[in-house]
Every structure is written in C-alpha cells, then in structure tokens.
Amino acid sequence: MAQVFPSFLLDGYRNFMSGRYATERDRYRSLAEEGQRPRTMVIACCDSRSAPETIFDCGPGELFVIRNVANLVPPNGLDTTFHSTAAALEFGVIHLKVEHIVVMGHGRCGGIAGALATSAGHAPEGDFIGKWLTMVSDMANRVQAQSDLSLSEQQTELERISIRQSVNNLSAFPFVKSRVDDGQLSLHGAWFDISSGELWTMNGDSGDFLRPAA
Known part of the structure; x- marks a missing residue:
C-alpha cells in the first residue's frame, strides 16, 4: 500500500x-x-523540543548541526567502522573550518533518563539505545548512588556532567585538538531548560554552568 x-x-x-x-x-x-560556511557547530540532542536553530534564532547556513540521542560525543575510536557523529565532526572541523563547537544538552532528556533507568536496573527497550548510552553508564551509576538527590536533581546533574564529558571527548580527536591548540577553534558547553527557556553556559575553566547576563 x-x-x-x-x-x-x-x-x-x-x-x-x-x-x-x-x-x-x-x-x-x-x-x-x-x-555553506557556518562559523559554529552545535552537537545537540535529537529531541524534537530542543532545535538549536530555533533556540539560537539562526537562519540558513549559520549553524552546522549534529544531533544524536543525548547529544553525546563518543570517545575517539569507539567505533572504527560506522561513526556518524565523528564523521560529521570531522567534516565540520576539517572541511568547513568551524570556529566554535557547542555541545548543547537540555532538561528532561529522554536519553539521560534512559541511562539513569539502566543504572537502576530498567534498561530501555531496543537493540541500539542501550548500547549507545553505555558511554555515560559510569557517570549514571555515580549519580544514581547519590540517594540524597531527587530523581529530577539526578537527571539534571547527569545531563550537565555528560555535557562536560562530551566537551572533553572532543579534545581526544587530533584534528580538533590541533585547531584548539592553534587558537582556531573553541569548545563550549550549554544546557537548555525546555520548561523555562533558560540557557545555561559552561565555564570552560571550572566546568560550572552559569546563566549568562540577559
């Protein structure tokens, strides 16, 4: 039919x-x-509520966007056969010569919720999501162990910790590190709260998330 x-x-x-x-x-x-000659690459979640072009009010050609479950950057060499995120990262850095990379997470992320659920013994159904989320399983276990935090607090903490890890993972790619070292590329983290519209940006030195001045 x-x-x-x-x-x-x-x-x-x-x-x-x-x-x-x-x-x-x-x-x-x-x-x-x-x-296209975008200056900025955004690595974002594929969640339909957090489209970077909408959040940053950008027009065509302004952002080079990579979207995957939970906006994760895998460690270099995790998958040497098929690696869509690394391929897009390589294209943006080497061929488009972007000047900024922003890893943007968001509140109430389903992927991060899945990682926490897996840590609690309730892995999400499916053949691929669980394996993808193993990239944050160690962090999820540590956050899950903090019993004094509510579930929503654990979720927000893991969302932000995973952003820091992804920013760190970017530097493990030689073509990224060399441009950062040469001052041609800068790396950033951001977290968007869907419910309030608040944007928090990551301090590159401390790793803390702060709200920029309005």
Missing part, C-alpha cells in the same frame, strides 16, 4: 515557501551557489 506523505508537512512547506524562503530567496541561492 502506498504511503501518503503527512499533510501537515506539506502545509508547513507551503508556508515556508511563501514566507521565509520568499523573504530570504537571495540568501538561499547564494548558499546553493557558494556552499
């Missing part, structure tokens, strides 16, 4: 063509002819 394309997507496309595309037609044509 032939599948019918979702009508709400077609409606959205029509709105896009008559609205944003019509307004920015020259920009899209320039991007098509000259290629």
Whole structure:
C-alpha cells in the first residue's frame, strides 16, 4: 500500500515557501551557489523540543548541526567502522573550518533518563539505545548512588556532567585538538531548560554552568 506523505508537512512547506524562503530567496541561492560556511557547530540532542536553530534564532547556513540521542560525543575510536557523529565532526572541523563547537544538552532528556533507568536496573527497550548510552553508564551509576538527590536533581546533574564529558571527548580527536591548540577553534558547553527557556553556559575553566547576563 502506498504511503501518503503527512499533510501537515506539506502545509508547513507551503508556508515556508511563501514566507521565509520568499523573504530570504537571495540568501538561499547564494548558499546553493557558494556552499555553506557556518562559523559554529552545535552537537545537540535529537529531541524534537530542543532545535538549536530555533533556540539560537539562526537562519540558513549559520549553524552546522549534529544531533544524536543525548547529544553525546563518543570517545575517539569507539567505533572504527560506522561513526556518524565523528564523521560529521570531522567534516565540520576539517572541511568547513568551524570556529566554535557547542555541545548543547537540555532538561528532561529522554536519553539521560534512559541511562539513569539502566543504572537502576530498567534498561530501555531496543537493540541500539542501550548500547549507545553505555558511554555515560559510569557517570549514571555515580549519580544514581547519590540517594540524597531527587530523581529530577539526578537527571539534571547527569545531563550537565555528560555535557562536560562530551566537551572533553572532543579534545581526544587530533584534528580538533590541533585547531584548539592553534587558537582556531573553541569548545563550549550549554544546557537548555525546555520548561523555562533558560540557557545555561559552561565555564570552560571550572566546568560550572552559569546563566549568562540577559
């Protein structure tokens, strides 16, 4: 049986063509002819509530975005056969020569909740998610052991700790480290609260998350 394309997507496309595309037609044509040159890469969660382009109010060609479950950066060499996050990272750093990489997590992350559930003996169903989340299993176990924290406090703590780990993992890739050492690339962490709209940025020296001045 032939599948019918979702009508709400077609409606959205029509709105896009008559609205944003019509307004920015020259920009899209320039991007098509000259290629993309984004200054910033964002490694974000694939959660539908935390789209970087929306949160940072960016237009076409401004962000190079990598999205995966729980916005994780695997250690260099974790998978030497298929490694989509590393491939996109390599493309952005070597070929696009981005100047900033932001690892952006968010509140109420389902992936992080899954890591905590696994630590408590309730692994998420499926063949792939559990294996992916083993990257934060040690941290999840340590956070889970803090019985004085509520479940929501454990979740927020692990969301932020995993961001710090991912930023650290970035430096394990030689092509990232060399550009950081040369002053051509800077690494950042951020955490977005879906419920309040608050953005917290990570201090590169202390690792603390702070709210920037309005």
